[in-house]
Amino acid sequence: MYEVLDKKIINEITKMLVVQAPDIARVCKPGQFVMIRINETGERFPLTVADFDRKKGTVTITFQEVGKSTRLLGSLNVGDKIMDFVGPLGKPSPSDKVFGTIVAIGGGCGSAIVYPVARAFKEAGNTLITINGARTMDLLIYREELESISDEFYETTDDGTCGTHGFVTTVLGDLIKQGRKIDLVFAVGPVPMMKFVAKTTEEAKIHTMVSLNSIMVDGTGMCGACRVSVDGQMKFACVDGPEFDGHKVDFDELMARLNAYVDQEAVSNEKWASEHGGAE
Amino acid sequence: MTNKEKKAAPKGKGKPPTKKAAPKRKRKPPTKKIPMPEQDAKKRSHNFDEVALGYTAKQAKAEAAKCIQCRNPKCISGCPVEVDIKGFVLLVAEGKFMEAAAMIKETNSLPAICGRVCPQETQCEATCIYGIRNEPIAIGRLERFVSDYARLHGEPLPELPDKIGKKIAVIGAGPAGLTCAGDLTNMGYDVTIYEAFHKPGGVLIYGIPEFRLPKDVVMAEVEFLEKLGVEIKYNHVIGKIRTISELMEEDGFNSVFIGSGAGAPNFMRIAGMNLINVFSANEFLTRVNLMKAYKFPEYDTPVKVGKRIAIIGGGNVAMDAARTSLRLGAEAMIVYRRAREQLPARLEEVHHAEEEGVDFNFLVNPIEVLGDEKGSVIGMKCIRMELGEPDDSGRRRPVPIEGSEFDLDVDMVIVAIGNSPNPIIPESTPGLKISRWGTIEINEETGMTDVSGVFAGGDIVTGAATVISAMGAGKRAARGIHDFLNK
Numbered sequence: 166m167y168e169v170l171d172k173k174i175i176n177e178i179t180k181m182l183v184v185q186a187p188d189i190a191r192v193c194k195p196g197q198f199v200m201i202r203i204n205e206t207g208e209r210f211p212l213t214v215a216d217f218d219r220k221k222g223t224v225t226i227t228f229q230e231v232g233k234s235t236r237l238l239g240s241l242n243v244g245d246k247i248m249d250f251v252g253p254l255g256k257p258s259p260s261d262k263v264f265g266t267i268v269a270i271g272g273g274c275g276s277a278i279v280y281p282v283a284r285a286f287k288e289a290g291n292t293l294i295t296i297n298g299a300r301t302m303d304l305l306i307y308r309e310e311l312e313s314i315s316d317e318f319y320e321t322t323d324d325g326t327c328g329t330h331g332f333v334t335t336v337l338g339d340l341i342k343q344g345r346k347i348d349l350v351f352a353v354g355p356v357p358m359m360k361f362v363a364k365t366t367e368e369a370k371i372h373t374m375v376s377l378n379s380i381m382v383d384g385t386g387m388c389g390a391c392r393v394s395v396d397g398q399m400k401f402a403c404v405d406g407p408e409f410d411g412h413k414v415d416f417d418e419l420m421a422r423l424n425a426y427v428d429q430e431a432v433s434n435e436k437w438a439s440e441h442g443g444a445e
Numbered sequence: 446m447t448n449k450e451k452k453a454a455p456k457g458k459g460k461p462p463t464k465k466a467a468p469k470r471k472r473k474p475p476t477k478k479i480p481m482p483e484q485d486a487k488k489r490s491h492n493f494d495e496v497a498l499g500y501t502a503k504q505a506k507a508e509a510a511k512c513i514q515c516r517n518p519k520c521i522s523g524c525p526v527e528v529d530i531k532g533f534v535l536l537v538a539e540g541k542f543m544e545a546a547a548m549i550k551e552t553n554s555l556p557a558i559c560g561r562v563c564p565q566e567t568q569c570e571a572t573c574i575y576g577i578r579n580e581p582i583a584i585g586r587l588e589r590f591v592s593d594y595a596r597l598h599g600e601p602l603p604e605l606p607d608k609i610g611k612k613i614a615v616i617g618a619g620p621a622g623l624t625c626a627g628d629l630t631n632m633g634y635d636v637t638i639y640e641a642f643h644k645p646g647g648v649l650i651y652g653i654p655e656f657r658l659p660k661d662v663v664m665a666e667v668e669f670l671e672k673l674g675v676e677i678k679y680n681h682v683i684g685k686i687r688t689i690s691e692l693m694e695e696d697g698f699n700s701v702f703i704g705s706g707a708g709a710p711n712f713m714r715i716a717g718m719n720l721i722n723v724f725s726a727n728e729f730l731t732r733v734n735l736m737k738a739y740k741f742p743e744y745d746t747p748v749k750v751g752k753r754i755a756i757i758g759g760g761n762v763a764m765d766a767a768r769t770s771l772r773l774g775a776e777a778m779i780v781y782r783r784a785r786e787q788l789p790a791r792l793e794e795v796h797h798a799e800e801e802g803v804d805f806n807f808l809v810n811p812i813e814v815l816g817d818e819k820g821s822v823i824g825m826k827c828i829r830m831e832l833g834e835p836d837d838s839g840r841r842r843p844v845p846i847e848g849s850e851f852d853l854d855v856d857m858v859i860v861a862i863g864n865s866p867n868p869i870i871p872e873s874t875p876g877l878k879i880s881r882w883g884t885i886e887i888n889e890e891t892g893m894t895d896v897s898g899v900f901a902g903g904d905i906v907t908g909a910a911t912v913i914s915a916m917g918a919g920k921r922a923a924r925g926i927h928d929f930l931n932k
Contacts, residue, residue: 188686202643208736208745234745249643251680382736382746385641385682386867387651387708388728392719399712399719404868418719421820425721429747436742 167250169241170223175306178229179274180239181215187222189252195281196258196376196408199224200384202249203237210234211381213353213407214253215277224252227277227306233433240441254384255407258351258374260285265348266292268340269315270333270362272354273299276307278376279353280314286351287314294347295319296336298354302327333358334365341369349374352411356420363411373411377402380423394418478583479508490771490801493655493739497561500583502542505590509537512582515574520584523572525917526553526624530569530584537587546595547603549588554627554670555620555916557596557662558649560589563913564791596665602672609633611930614698616683616870619647620912621704621903623667624919625926626675632927635674637698639681644735647706649912651735652727654765656772657794660734684873689899700898700926703885704919707904708867712860713757717814722749722822726758726766726861733769748773751857755780755825757811758861759787764794766859767803778804780811780853782830782843808832808843812850814858825853864909874899884908892922893929900925 171183189199198213216225230239241247260282267286271279276297287293295315299305300323312318319336320328329336333354340347350373352362359375366373379391379402391402394415400406482498483489489496500508512534520530528549536545549556565571565585573581613629615622618640626636644650645667650660671677683689683705692698710725712718729748732738738748750773756766759781770777779798781788785807788795799805808830815824829849832841866883876896878886885894885901892900902918904910 188681192686206737206744208747249680251641251643251682253685254682382728382731383642383708385708385869387710388731389710389712389725390728392712394719401709404709415719418820422719422721425749426747429741432742433745433747 166246166248169243169245169247172241172243175227176303178231179227179277179304179306180230181225181227181277182238182241183223183225184247184250185222186224186250186252189224189250190217190219190222193217193224193253194257195260195285197253197255198384198407199226199250199252200254200381201226201234201238201247201251203234203241204248207237207248208234209249209382209384211254211378211384211403211407213278213376213378214281216281224250227274229274232430233437236434236437236441251384255403256405258282258285258376258408261289263290264372266294266346267349267351268294268296268337268347269311270296270337270350270352270354270358271298271307271311272333272352272358273304274306275352275354275358275376276305276311279351280307280310282351283311284314287316292316294340296321296333297328298322298333298358300324332361334361337362337365341365341371347371350411351375356416356423359411359414360416363414363416367412374408375411375414376408377406377414377419379403379407379419380425393422475579476511477580478586479504481583481586486797486800486802489656490768493772495659496656496797499593500586500590502540502590502594505537505542505587506540508583509534509587511575511579512538513575519572519574520569520582523569525568525913526559526920528553528556528569528588533591534582534584534587537591542591542594543598543600545591546600549592550600550603551631552920553916554624555666556588557592557666558620558658559913559916560585560587560592561658561662562649562653564911566792568913593662596662600669603631605631605673606633608635611635611699612637612697613926614639614692614696614701615704616689616702617641617647617704617706617903618645618667618677619704619706619903619915620649621706621915621919621922622647622702623670624916625702625704625900625902625923626919627670627673628920628923629926630670630673630675632923634927636676638675638677639683639687640677640679641682642735643679645677645679647704651731652762652765653912654730654734654769656768657765682869684869689870689874689896693898699930700900702892702919702922702926703870703894703899703901703905704903704915705867705870705905706915707864707884707909709865710860711863711865713811713862715811715813717816717822717825718860720814720816720822720858721820722751722857723814724749724857724859726756726762726859727864729766729859730762730769733773739773749857750775751822751855752776753778753855754857754859755811755853755855756859756861757781758863759783760789760861760863761791761794763859763861764790764798764803766861768798768801770859771801771803775857776804777802778806778853778855780806780809780825780827782808782810783840784808784832784843787840806853809853810843810845811853811858815852822856822858825855825858827851827853864904866905866908870905882908888925891925891928892918893925898929900929
């Protein structure tokens, strides 16, 4: 059992939990993920770690409540326990390497995942430009954290309530047009966002990495649920990823696969709502 | 031959009366195994309860009484975990069921499992001398009976030797790891198993369905090992949370056994493999077995169930996936590129699948899974095959018949064409010798890898094989570890 030591409600749909998991915190690296099963009847699902503290022995997860399992997770309070917490899984980001100038892009909840990777890139000696995007100002997260580690910091909202009115690709496109020297783009967010980031950087041939959050059952290479086409090859996001070359990922296939269980998710959501209320 | 046959005269009572007519030689007709009571096929194809119901005490005694107690029995050499078959069968015939169970457990930590899923027909029963003229003694059914009997009647713990004071780490709580752990504990070692999942058993839990191997049976066998002193740490993916060298150098383990299995599912190299209603058998079975998706939404894990499901492959896993599909309400059809005679699945499994209504398509090979614009499966393009010249495995190679393409009307596909070794341990353990198939190479005799003190066995060494061969490898490695630590 893994105890929740701290909890932060970041906004209406985004929660952060600090979980006691010293063995994982000891070796966790930016970009890796954990598999979670909350209770005996729970499903196993992956969350990329938002932070870790080796000294305190904690792993931080930040997530949006989108389905039954994330709602249940968001309903946990300090002192509650998570039944299974497995990790660190997947390959770490190459965030200890010096590329030069890196543009780190977080969309929605993806900003939480971008944070530890971007911080490590900065600590390794890279110049860090960060673009933090969301639908609207209330959904922008990790604003201070990201700003504090960035050499340049931009924010965008779809509705213009904060920062640039538009998408993260609006700012990214401008930076490219200005002829800025960019050595690497690292983007985490909704699949359409990552797809368009990759499209934006393709012509300029800027190496672009994305972190995928595929459906997984075990997270250790055993089920193949997370398979994704990368450069026409079948890869498993759990053991070959979760980070891949954004120019080679088949995002449309990924999106279809992420939607495979929408009907069942709706059933679970309704059940949760009828038992707990408050759901959409 | 004739001598043996004469000797084979049954000792048991209550045999069918011999014919009165005086033939040249007095020979009784060959006997058959006492049939195993089973759930009716129609009924069981809609439930997850166990298919085979097990012998009664009376049936077990009668079956065991047929054993001729050969002076030089061959059955034992057919058993990868060296069960004293002759000895335990005699105890069954005498009605000493608890003693029989204890005798099996001396060499086999998982008898209730072996009695259910071992391919006895190619092992102990294949070499049974009584079986030369008759159907062999039903050793598997007897093993199952006594271990079930002992479990229900409260098995006493055996006396263990004094602790040696040496620690062994076992990676993976599957058949190989559990066997290795059991044997080492019986020798007096302190054993800790590291398991990636939240439950023990490996393929016994996530792969083999409830109706063939009830999970209570697996859990009981594991709990018995825990009572003997085996410690199991769940949620530990070795190679990620700790490495093997950390286990040896920092955690003070004297030796490590790798039994991480062949967990990575193979897919076909054809178009449409990533459509959303195409699943590996591993995923489908794990959702249903380990995660209990058949109880969705009481359990949170969902599983897709099509109306018509094609299962690609002809092994036991394909049969399990097909029979599970039926139980979830689908029509299930096996698509196998070779002929019926070449099916790698156990005859019993094929027979059960057919009884329950699984449809078999032989000499058919998929060439493309067809999908709609949403990525859902709407059919599977196949080609008919014929048998050509024998290939490396000695089986006649299936070759496509030109122009015989046709579309199979299915809305879901399960791929059950085998598994490759899981890459996590090989990638994270420097010094291991890895074959081009990704398996770990070992010294066949000792089970030791190229890293001193690190042993391996089971599917991670052989590639996907059977539960019992993995158990045999776990046993061999336990002996290898003991020899290594007592050099």
